[in-house]
Amino acid sequence: MLCLKVPSQPSWIEAARADLDRVLLDHAHCEKKAAVNAMALVSRYPGCEMLVREMIALATEEMEHFGMVYSLLRERGVDLERDPGDPYVQALHREVHQNEPQRMMDLLLVAALVEARSCERFSVLSKHVPDESLREFYRSLLASEAGHYRTFYDIACEYYPERDVRARLDALAAREAEIVLALASAPTMHG
8 A cells, every 4th residue: 555554445435436427527637736736846846856857757647647537538528627626635735844844855745645545546446446448547547656656755765864754754644544534535536
């Protein structure tokens, strides 16, 4: 489960299975926001060469995934809607230190946790949705999401001592578990 401390709850699996179109809509927004987040990190830390290089690649891949999810939505006759926001990500971001140098590490590790949870949820969807084409689609994204988790972790280790990164990730992962368990199970990627 990568760095995650709790698995997705059965109630989330049932909520997702009951409204796959809503899951796909939320997934589209998640991919778009992941690309935006990557570029926001570039804007915030332009002098960090490894970060800039990796975020360019990540943003490109996330936009490709957004395009794939958007195509699936259109094939299903579903229109893209306004993004209602993501309480899970918002709660995680409240854990980010506001001052540097801790802020950069926290932003990277929160992004790693979001990618880890997405990977775990894709794994669940690849096994439990009734639509074989959607199961295959989510299977196809697993390695990419796991790679994104590792990218954020590796960038953090480039700029901070790994023992500090591991300790902070462990603390944030404990908080992430509390957040996941407190959220109502909704047909969203992180609900």
